[in-house]
Amino acid sequence: MSSDCWPSSPPDGVDDGSSPSPDETFLVGFVIVNVVGLRHYQGKISGREMVGLVRESWNPHDENAIKVLNMRSVQVGYIERSAASVLSPLIDSHLITIEGLVPKPPGRGNSFKIPCQVHIFARIDEFESVKLAISMGGLQLISENNVSFTLSEAMAVKEKKSTSAEKSVDEIFKLLDLKLSNKGLAEALEPPKDMIKSELFSHQKEGLGWLVSRENSYELPPFWEEKNGVYMNELTNFQTDTRPEPLRGGIFADDMGLGKTLTLLSLIAFDKWTHQANSSGDIDDEDGEEMGEEESIALLSKKSKRGRGSRKADNSKKKRKSENLSANKRGKRPVFDKFSSFEPKTTLIVCPPSVFSAWITQLEEHTTKGTFKVYMYYGERTKDAKELQKYDIVLTTYTTLSTEESWDKSPIKKIEWRRVILDEAHVIKNPSTQQSRAVSNLNAKRRWAVTGTPVQNNSFDLFALVAFLKFEPLSMKSLWNSLIQRPLAQGDEKGTSRLQVLIASISLRRTKDKALIGLPSKTIETFFVNLREEERKVYDQMEEEARKIVKVYISDESVVRNYSTVLSILVRLRQICTDLALCPADLRALLPPSQIEDVKNNPTLLQKLLSVLQDGEDFDCPICISPPTDIVITCCAHIFCESCILRTIKRTKPCCPMCRHPLSESDLFKAPPESSQTTAPEGSSSSSSSKVAALLKFLSASRDANPSSKSVIFSQFQKMLLLLENPLKEAGFKVVRLDGSMNAKKRAQVIKDFEVPTPEGPTILLASLKASSAGINLTAASTVYLLEPWWNPAVEEQAMDRVHRIGQKNKVKIVRLIARDTIEERILQLQENKRVLARKAFGRKGQKEQREISRDELSALMNL
Incomplete structure (x- = not known):
C-alpha cells in the first residue's frame, strides 16, 4: 500500500525545510535572523526576494546547518548558527516547515551578512510547543497578534492585507493566463517522410507542432519580464541583467494510448532533418539571410511531404525576413534554433524497464531503417562519453541513472544532451528519491516529462516534474508549497486556479474522449460480487x-x-x-x-x-x-x-x-528473493471463490458469443494469477501469464505469444497489474477484467489503456469485480477523489480541491 494514504513525515536525510505535509500547516509567525558567509558563495540578492532554505543535516562542520539559496538555486550563504540550532531540531522532528525572504539587498560594504525573515509553519495542534521551543531558544517570534507582524513580506501575510502597491500573486497568474489565451495553438507539422514511415494522426501532427515550437522558443520563461535591460521575476523579485534561458520543454501529458512515442520520434526526426538541411544550406534564402521560424518550418514541412503539397504561408517571405531582422536589431535572436557544429545532437530517453522493449518496437515500426543510431545504455554498457555522443538516441532506465548518481565517472553525467525525455515521468513523483535527483541533475538543452498520468496521488506529484524541467522559481519546493500546495490543500480556490494556469503554460494534454483518433468505444462495468x-x-x-x-x-x-x-x-x-x-x-x-x-x-x-x-x-x-x-x-x-x-x-x-x-x-x-514459482501452490484451489466463479461465468459467456475473442485478467496479487491457471485450463481456456518476476525478454515473448490468433493462440492473459500497467501493447484483447480495485486509479487506467489504444480494432469492455459491502467499495470512493484532483489540475476552472488523503480516508476505509 502506498504511504500516501495518510500523512507521513519525510524521513531524515531527505528534508529541505518542508517536513510536515503542507496540507496541514499554518503560519505560526516569523523570526528575523542573519544569513552569513555571503562572500564565500556565488549567489546574489539584488532586491526583496524569496530564498530557499535547505536543511543540510550531513554538513560536517555544523549538524544544524541550514543553507540559503537564491531563486536560481545558487547558494547565498547559511542561516547563522545560533538561529539554526533552534530551528533545525524542530525541522528534524517534523514539527515545522520554514520559508525564507530577504526584505532588502545587503547594504554597501556589507559582504558578511544580510537579514532574512524566516516564516515558520506548523500544524495547529503544535503551535504552542513550537512557540515555546523558539522562545526558549532565544529567538523572537513575531506572530499575528504582534504589531510588527505587518512588516512581514511573505506571500502568506501579504495576501491577508487589503492593499498593496505591487501586483498580487493572483494578478501575476491572471496576466499569464491572459497571455496564454491570446497566444493560440501551434501549427500542425508533418515529420520528414524519409525518416518517419508511419502516417501521423491529426492530433499527433498538432502535438509535433507544439513540441517543435517549445523547443525553438526564445521567449522569456513564465513570470519573467524585462524593464530597461533588467530582467525581473515577478513572483520572487529576483533581478538580473542576464536574460533568463527560455523554458525549452514541458510536460507532454496526452492520454495513454494516443501515440506519444511516435510523436516524440517525429520530433527527434524533424530536429535531425533540420540539422541536415541547415548543414547543407537548404534553409537559407537566396540572399544568404537566415529565415525565421515560420518560414523555415514551412519549407521543411514542404520538403518532408514529398510532393503531396506544401502548407500555405500566411505572410510574404519579405515580410517574415524583415520581422526576423527587426528581432535581431532589438537584441533578440531568431526564433528558429539553427544548429552549429558544436550543438549536442544526442537525445537521452529514460524509461522503466517494462517500457524499454516498447521503444525498440516503436523505432522498428515507425522509422526508416538507418534513420537513427540507437545505443541501449543498460546492463553491460560503455564508460566512454564520446562513444555515446556518436548516437542519435541513447535509451536507459531510471534504475541505471539512480545507480550511477554516485559515480563521478558516469558518462551520462558528463554529456550535455540535446534533449532528455522522461517516459512514464510519474515515476519521479517523489523529488527526494535518488532517481529523481539523478534525472534532475542531468545537463540538457531541452527537457520533456512524458506521462499520461501526471497526477497519481496528489498535486505534489506535479512539483517533481516542475523541478525536473528547471521551471524557476517554482522548482524551489518552499515557493511551490507557499504559492500552490498549501492553498490547494487548505481548500483555497486560489490554489486550484494557480495550478491550472501553471500547468497550461508548460503542458499539452489531449484525452481520448475528444474522439481525436476515432478509437472504438470503451465501456466500464462494475459488477458487485456477493461473498459466500x-x-x-x-x-x-x-x-x-x-x-x-x-x-x-x-x-x-x-x-x-x-x-x-x-x-x-x-x-x-x-x-x-x-x-x-x-x-x-x-x-x-x-x-x-x-x-x-x-x-x-x-x-x-x-x-x-x-x-x-x-x-x-x-x-x-x-x-x-x-x-x-x-x-x-x-x-x-x-x-x-x-x-x-x-x-x-x-x-x-x-x-x-x-x-x-x-x-x-x-x-x-x-528479504529473501522473490519466488520464481510458476505453478499454483500444491493443494490450493480457487473453486470456492465468489469472484473466480463470477469471472468464469463472464469468460464462458464471452467465448460463447465470440470464440476468437481474447481477454486480459489483471490482479495485483501474483499468487492469485497462479491460483487462476488451473480453473481456467479446466474450463477449456488457453492461458499465458505475465508478472513482475519475469525479465524483459520473457515478457516480450509472452506478449508475442498472446498476439497469435485463435484457435492456435491463447485466449486469456493473466497479468500482474503493476508489471503490465505501462508501456506494453495488448490490443490483441478486447476485454479486460480487474479482479481488485487499486489504491491509485491512474495505475488501473494505465492497465486498461494497454488494450484501449491506437491499433485497437474492436470495442473494448472493462469489467471491475468488486466484493459488495467490503473495503473494496470504499476504495472506489478514494479513487474518485484522486480522479477529481487530476481533472482539476488540467482543467481551466474548478471548485475547491478535495483535501489530500488523510487519516479521515483511513477511517473511511475501515468503516469507522
Missing part, C-alpha cells in the same frame, strides 16, 4: 478485529509508527475479498503486534511481514514512495528499499524514519 457465507464470516471477523486496532492508532496518532501493521491489515482484508486461498488459516496471527518488537528475536514475525510483501505488489517504500527494490526489514518491523534506509541512517541520526527506533546496519534484515 464462509467468505463473509471470515471477512467480517477480520474487519472487526482490524477496526479495533486501527481505531486505537488513529486516536493516539500512531498510524505512521504502526505503518507495517496497518499495511498488513489492509492487504489481508483485500485478499479475503478476492480469494480465501490467498490467506493462511490463522488470520489473526498475521497481524504484527501493536508495540515495537525486535524481529531478531521473533522469526515468526519476520515471516509474517515477508508473506504480506510477497502477496501484494502495491506496497511503496515510505522513503522514496516507490515500489521497493532490494527489500530490507528493520528490527522495529518497518520495510524499506535497502539503498533508501542505508542512506538515511548514514546521513542523519541513526534511527528509523517511521518510529524513531534506534537503528544500525546490524538491525536491518534482507
